Every structure is written in C-alpha cells, then in structure tokens.
Amino acid sequence: MGKQALFIRHANEVITLKGSSEKPMTKEQMEELHIVKGGSVWLEDGKIHAVGPDEELLATYQARLEEAEVIDATGQVVAPGFVDPHTHLVFAGSRENEFNMRLQGSSYMDIMNAGGGIHATTSATREADHEQLYTESKRRLDKFLVHGVTTIEAKSGYGLSLEHELKQLEVAKRLNDSHCMDIVSTFMGAHAVPGDYKENPEQFVDLVINEMIPKVAELGLAEFNDVFCEHGVFTPEQSKRILEAGRKHGLQPKIHADEIEPYGGAETAAEVGAVSADHLLKASDEGMKMMAEKGVIAVLLPGTAFFLMAESANGRKMIDAGVPVALSTDCNPGSSPTVSLPLIMNLGCLKMGMTPAEVITATTINAAHAINRGHEVGSIEVGKKADLVILDVPNYMQLQYHYGVNHTKTVIKNGEVVVD
Ligand code: NIG
Ligand code: FE
Secondary structure, three states, X not given: OOOOOEEEEEEEEEEOOOOOOOOOOOHHHHHOOOEEEEEEEXXXXXXXXXXXXXXXXXXXXXXXXXXXXXXXXXXXXXXXXXXXXXXXXXXXXXXXXXXXXHHOOOOHHHHHHOOOOHHHHHHHHHHOOHHHHHHHHHHHHHHHHHOOEEEEEEEOOOOXXXXXXHHHHHHHHHHHHHOOXXXXXXXXXXXXXXXXXXXXXXXXXXXXXHHHHHHHHHOOOOOEEEEEEOOOOEOHHHHHHHHHHHHHOOOEEEEEEOOOOOOOHHHHHHHHOOOEEEEOOOOOHHHHHHHHHHOOEEEEOHHHHHHOOOOOOOHHHHHHOOOOEEEOOOOEOOOEOOOOHHHHHHHHHHHHOOOHHHHHHHHOHHHHHHOOOOOOOOOOOOOOEOOEEEEOOOOOOHHHHOOOOOOEEEEEEOOEEEEO
C-alpha cells in the first residue's frame, strides 16, 4: 500500500519554477517563478503527480477525492520545500563568548589564529561522542524543518583528523537515515590547519589528500569536497590540489572563497570547475566573470556577513553578470549560528539587492543544483519529490515584506505532512 494521497487545493499562488530542473537559472530566468494562481497539487507515493489550476485537477481526480487527505490552501502560497546548500550542521558546543569578543572589537580571524574559532569547535567536536553529536545536530535539523527546509547540505570540518572527520560524517549519515530531512554530505577536512600542524601546513594538506579523501570516498560518506581558501588558512594552490585529489576519488569540488579578503577564490573555483563557490564577499570582477563562463554557482551567505558585521557579497552584480546565485544559512557556531533560511531570504533582498522572486529561485531550484539535486527537488513538477511548503502569506512578495517572520505554516516531506 502506498501512502495516502494528499490534495492541496486553491492556493493563491503555487510557485512551480517549472522547466528549471536541467540547469541553474541565471539572469532574468531567476525572476520566472511560473506561478499558478488558484493552483492545486496532487501528491502520491512521495511524488508530485499533478500541478495546475484547481478546476483541472478536480476534473482529473474527482473519482478519487474520497481517498485523499485534502488541505485547503486558500489565501496562501505553496512553494517547493526550501533547500539549504551550505551548512556546518554537525558540531558540538557553541561560541557565544567569541560573539561577545567580536562585539567589543576582536576580529573573526584574530580569534581563530589565537586558537579559538574553528579550533574551539574542533576541540568540542573531538570530545563529543557520536551520541552527543547526533542529539545536538538533530535538534538543529528539527528547527530547519520548521523553517521550511526539506533538503540540506552538511559539511564535516570540525574533526580535522581522520577519526573525527569520519565521526562527523557518520553522524550526518545516521541523521539522513533516521530523519525525514534529506542530507547531502560534504567532506571538509581542509576547514583549518589544526594546531599540531601549524608549523607544517603542507603535511596536513598531504594528510587530507592521501588519507582522509580516499577513506571518505571508499566509505561513501560524502559527495562533495570543500576547502576554506583564505589568507592564513589554505592557499589557492593548496585548495586546487585538495579539490583535484577529491575529484579523482569521485568527490565534487566546492570552495569557501574570498570571504574575508580578496584571495583569488572565485578564480580558483572556475579553474577547477567547482560546482559552487561560497561566500564571495570579496570576489573580484574577473573572478565573477570566470564563474559565469564556467557556470559555477555562487552560494551566497548574507547571514554570515550580517553576523560578522561585514558588507554582504554583491548578489545583484553577480546575477547581472550571469552567475547562477543560490542562498544559504551557512549554519555554524562561529560566523552564522542560525537555522532561519527565511531570514537569509530577507537579507538577500535588503542587503544584496536581490528581488523577492530571485531569492525564491536562489533557495529552491538554484540551491538544489548547488548540491546536484536539481533533478529531484527545488521545483513543483510532475515526478519530483513531494517536498512542499505552505506559506501563510497571500503572495510570495510578502515573505520578504513582512521580514523577520517565519511564514512557514505546513511542511510536506515525501508526500507527508511533517510540520503543521
Ligand atoms: O563558512 N569560513 C569558514 N567556515 C565557516 C565558519 C566556521 C566557524 O567559524 O566555525 C563559514 O563561515
Ligand atoms: Fe561555511
């Protein structure tokens, strides 16, 4: 027996984003949401079976109305479940002490170089056992779901040794198996050079390349490989070596690029053909152009800029330059301790000059493409996963206009109501 069918009816707007599954949307395509007014959606066996005007679906499914659970979405908006393509979901502890230090003038990188920052979370994560990590991370995952997120990427990078990187990735796998959220894993052993390799960072790069990457790939614990390419962390050359080594083992490249200083990160992303380059606050014009040419997705993280009290990446300029743009929380304990993708959308508009339509595209189909899931989620089209949100607003523009509010009313995952 399949699951009971779900019939969502009469939404003011159904945002379908149809025709976007093949490749990420760029330029004016990002504005084309393909909205059905007075729309309905029929979900069955975890998949989308039909979407269109209510009269049309009623005509098709009239004889089966009795067997379906009907949700009346009158006055509301139905959208694809949101996708968060960049999080550091699995970690232990918190760093509010550093937040306080930053409010008094310390810089993010100074704190890290003094042994805090990523190193502080690495210590806490190494100390935590599997169960503690699972419990802490699951709590975050539940909150993401309440904010309308149905697919999420999760990076390792707070283990920085083979044993502890594997532990993080195993926790992500267990969460994926036990929680309704879909989790896409990224290995990020090159998140920082751990203290014991401070004098010899090349040796740590070798360890990532020769031991960690092969083991992670052999165990099938990640799909992507990410590097923090930043002055004082990993150079563009080291990043390239690490990303190319990952690719040989089937891990696709991603990169934390040009976050704090201009450092050639966007250019490196284009050169290695990364699936995405993330952050990009200080990306050069040339780097953006190269990304546009190569179709590298810019995953922009305006919550991080907000929380670090820095100027956001120039989302407007990137879209105009033809770069496909996605948005994400960057949820992590140091630079962006939030699970609120709705707030990130608000910041996309208010701090990066994106339009309300563009931020929808950037958190649905483009976000899905940034983790190679464009064929499966991110739009409401027949055959795709039945991952949907019902938003308590009469039109999508109010999601940004009434800012700072989680408008998510109902979350449907694999055709079942999981939040209501
Ligand atoms: O994406 N920039 C590097 N990594 C994370 C922050 C990690 C941390 O501070 O714990 C980021 O911002
Ligand atoms: Fe990050």
